Amino acid sequence: MARPRKPLLSRDRIVEAASALVDAEGLDAVSTRRLAAELGVSGPSLYNHFRNKDEILDAVADAVSAQVDLSMFEESDARDWTAALHDWAVSYRAALAAHPHIVPVLAQGPGRRPAGLRVADAVFGAMVRAGWPPTQATYIGALMRYFITGSALGSFARGFVDDETAYDPADYPHLGQAHRLAEHRQQVDEGAFETGLRALLEGLTLQYERTAAARTVRPAPNGA
The missing domain is CATH 1.10.357.10 (Tetracycline Repressor, domain 2)
Structure with a gap:
């Protein structure tokens, strides 16, 4: 079976991408649509890991x-x-x-x-x-x-x-x-x-x- 071209989506990948956005542009830069684009996935796929933007920001804060x-x-x-x-x-x-x-x-x-x-x-x-x-x-x-x-x-x-x-x-x-x-x-x-x-x-x-x-x-x- 061929390996996927992109790593599978995970909580860690989402948090890493969100952290980079927050660091570079601030809290307002984070949205599920923007994160999905950054990760090269569809927006709904994020909801398999987080219910909303606030949960993502909570995870970013906890990583710090x-x-x-x-x-x-x-x-x-x-x-x-x-x-x-x-x-x-x-x-x-x-x-x-x-x-x-x-x-x-x-x-x-x-x-x-x-x-x-x-x-x-x-x-x-x-x-x-x-x-x-x-x-x-x-x-x-x-x-x-x-x-x-x-x-x-x-x-x-x-x-x-x-x-x-x-x-x-x-x-x-x-x-x-x-x-x-x-x-x-x-x-x-x-x-x-x-x-x-x-x-x-x-x-x-x-x-x-x-x-x-x-x-x-x-x-x-x-x-x-």
Whole structure:
């Protein structure tokens, strides 16, 4: 029997094609018709694997979540909870920075996405094992997601044009060098992320110490 000229359609091929479209042109570029054309198949054949465009975008988002390193949350890993959160956050942001157009979908939360749920499970489990109360561990997971996805939604440096005449000192006396920010976009964005991440972790460390201290305080017996 002759081999088919094109690889058989699969979920992985659809997700790969959709990911390429999202990366190149953004979320609005994805449609079942466009994907079918890119893959050289008929539109209805996609529905054997996904019910609609939203399911395809969910799968693209989950493929990005699967790129995030979770090894620091394994019980065998020697890193403490602050180092683990730091290294995970750096890995997570790197994955999002490589695929910025899918960030709005990821920001909605994991829903039923397997890789996204593994991320949430790993963070929560590690925080509880470290001694955080479950409620606070939930807050930390939410806080980290807000911070990381927010940092990946846009570039501060790209918000300024590289025209030195755009920022008149008479109007903006402190923005004399703002036109140079775009030139140093990566340095500015990564430096801001690292500064914020360390400040966030230092604040959490103080809360952790207060929580631990409160646990050691026991009420005196009656009559003492």
